[in-house]
Amino acid sequence: MTQRLHIHLVSDSTGETLDTIAKAALAQFDDIDVVRHFHPLIRSEADLERTIGDMAANPGLVLHTMVNRDNRRTLERACRRHDLPAVAALDPVTDALSSLLHQEAQARPGRQHVLDAAYFARVDAIQFTIAHDDGINWENWEEADIVLAGVSRTSKTPTSIYLANRGFKTANIPVVVESPPPDKLYKLTHPMVIGLTTSVSRLVEVRRNRLLSVGQAPETNYVDEDAVKRELAFARRMFADNGWPVIDVTRRSIEETAAAIIKLAQSRDMELA
Amino acid sequence: MTQRLHIHLVSDSTGETLDTIAKAALAQFDDIDVVRHFHPLIRSEADLERTIGDMAANPGLVLHTMVNRDNRRTLERACRRHDLPAVAALDPVTDALSSLLHQEAQARPGRQHVLDAAYFARVDAIQFTIAHDDGINWENWEEADIVLAGVSRTSKTPTSIYLANRGFKTANIPVVVESPPPDKLYKLTHPMVIGLTTSVSRLVEVRRNRLLSVGQAPETNYVDEDAVKRELAFARRMFADNGWPVIDVTRRSIEETAAAIIKLAQSRDMELA
Numbered sequence: 343m344t345q346r347l348h349i350h351l352v353s354d355s356t357g358e359t360l361d362t363i364a365k366a367a368l369a370q371f372d373d374i375d376v377v378r379h380f381h382p383l384i385r386s387e388a389d390l391e392r393t394i395g396d397m398a399a400n401p402g403l404v405l406h407t408m409v410n411r412d413n414r415r416t417l418e419r420a421c422r423r424h425d426l427p428a429v430a431a432l433d434p435v436t437d438a439l440s441s442l443l444h445q446e447a448q449a450r451p452g453r454q455h456v457l458d459a460a461y462f463a464r465v466d467a468i469q470f471t472i473a474h475d476d477g478i479n480w481e482n483w484e485e486a487d488i489v490l491a492g493v494s495r496t497s498k499t500p501t502s503i504y505l506a507n508r509g510f511k512t513a514n515i516p517v518v519v520e521s522p523p524p525d526k527l528y529k530l531t532h533p534m535v536i537g538l539t540t541s542v543s544r545l546v547e548v549r550r551n552r553l554l555s556v557g558q559a560p561e562t563n564y565v566d567e568d569a570v571k572r573e574l575a576f577a578r579r580m581f582a583d584n585g586w587p588v589i590d591v592t593r594r595s596i597e598e599t600a601a602a603i604i605k606l607a608q609s610r611d612m613e614l615a
Numbered sequence: 616m617t618q619r620l621h622i623h624l625v626s627d628s629t630g631e632t633l634d635t636i637a638k639a640a641l642a643q644f645d646d647i648d649v650v651r652h653f654h655p656l657i658r659s660e661a662d663l664e665r666t667i668g669d670m671a672a673n674p675g676l677v678l679h680t681m682v683n684r685d686n687r688r689t690l691e692r693a694c695r696r697h698d699l700p701a702v703a704a705l706d707p708v709t710d711a712l713s714s715l716l717h718q719e720a721q722a723r724p725g726r727q728h729v730l731d732a733a734y735f736a737r738v739d740a741i742q743f744t745i746a747h748d749d750g751i752n753w754e755n756w757e758e759a760d761i762v763l764a765g766v767s768r769t770s771k772t773p774t775s776i777y778l779a780n781r782g783f784k785t786a787n788i789p790v791v792v793e794s795p796p797p798d799k800l801y802k803l804t805h806p807m808v809i810g811l812t813t814s815v816s817r818l819v820e821v822r823r824n825r826l827l828s829v830g831q832a833p834e835t836n837y838v839d840e841d842a843v844k845r846e847l848a849f850a851r852r853m854f855a856d857n858g859w860p861v862i863d864v865t866r867r868s869i870e871e872t873a874a875a876i877i878k879l880a881q882s883r884d885m886e887l888a
Contacts, residue, residue, distance in 0.1 A: 427711055435678060455868035
């Protein structure tokens with residue numbers, strides 16, 4: 343039987359951390375119908391009151407990362423009053439850091455979103471990545487941290503964007519049998535070039551859906567099994583000839599592909615160091 | 616005095632949750648030089664051994680989200696052996712869910728990255744957002760969830776990408792005094808249109824840096840204070856005339872701007888419901 347569960351995510355910052363934590367923890371349970379109440383940027387008394395009203399009207403688990411001490415106390419008192427289970431999701435980590443560093447945690451909401459050098463580097467990575475999607479502006483590839491190569495619909499674009507959000511300048515280039523990539527691709531020194539591949543059947547399926555969704559009849563080489571097989575073989579040969587690491591995305595989510603790429607980039611950096 | 620701290624982030628999934636948690640918790644402490652050891656996708660014994668080797672060689676705080684029970688036990692035993700403080704970062708939330716739902720947590724690594732409908736909707740949102748950056752393909756704006764309008768360099772693109780990662784199909788359109796946007800913009804019903812603005816001085820500074828970084832002399836209207844002032848006034852009038860909510864991005868990070876936008880979108884949805 344499916345259980346209904348209200349979850350209140352209350353944060354005086356963006357609520358991004360809470361959102362990620364809740365998603366990861368909820369994934370370990372079955373048969374629940376989760377109603378998610380997102381309360382980011384709760385900083386004023388009026389914000390707090392509205393949030394507490396919603397909690398009382400929809401009782402359930404309260405997860406919070408309230409950093410401001412007064413607001414935290416108000417929230418926790420309200421949870422007790424309404425008999426709601428509340429978890430301060432970051433406390434175990436903050437406490438461990440506090441005792442290791444012999445330092446009390448500062449009560450500064452939104453402090454992780456400070457506009458520092460790392461922040462601007464990340465914004466730069468996003469701009470770079472968008473400007474180097476799908477083989478465009480290849481003259482600047484040398485500036486990239488990562489270059490992804492793969493045939494059409496091997497999730498190059500979303501993977502690039504995800505990597506950009508993690509701070510990696512990422513370019514991607516489609517591998518097309520009839521049109522060889524610019525020579526520059528084979529001569530890159532700074533970026534790590536990575537080949538993405540997938541299974542024939544999966545690719546045919548994804549492409550067929552793609553064609554249907556744009557209203558085209560799926561009867562070209564683009565979705566022909568033999569043609570797709572040749573295309574993937576061509577790409578794999580290119581990857582092998584150049585000694586590029588290859589990731590099979592068949593059963594991987596974007597996040598998992600990206601994590602595998604970051605892992606590869608790290609081991610290369612360690613070897614170079 | 617700056618303290619050096621090694622942090623090991625060990626996950627049998629992508630490590631994304633850990634990364635977010637560590638960032639948020641570390642932001643509450645001062646004067647630390649953090650050396651971050653990222654160990655995602657730790658699933659095999661060989662992976663574990665390598666990780667434990669690195670932990671022993673660089674002692675510090677171990678944060679983990681190991682879901683597989685055997686690997687978790689091995690890791691925790693290694694931490695005790697090497698006398699390293701270890702925190703299972705998701706445990707408080709998982710435990711609270713477990714007792715609320717009367718259900719034990721499943722030991723399924725990477726379960727939040729299951730390729731479900733929400734996942735594909737998010738990938739779609741990313742594709743849509745990239746295809747609708749900077750006013751392109753405005754014919755499809757009605758399909759967007761959010762449309763951002765603002766003059767050049769008000770962080771429309773990175774904010775759009777961030778919102779896409781959160782599952783919102785986002786289009787953005789530059790407000791240019793000399794070239795009015797397509798009429799369609801004023802007639803949208805599904806998307807929420809939001810105006811982004813910023814302070815004159817901040818915008819001049821950002822644009823000046825931009826011109827320098829692309830090797831152009833900063834002596835055009837693009838960075839002239841009076842011209843920029845007129846440009847921003849023009850945009851603000853457009854936002855007001857159409858009753859679009861406005862966000863001032865001057866001292867906001869992308870994440871904070873996005874959180875404010877999500878909050879606006881939620882309150883509108885509540886009003887419509």
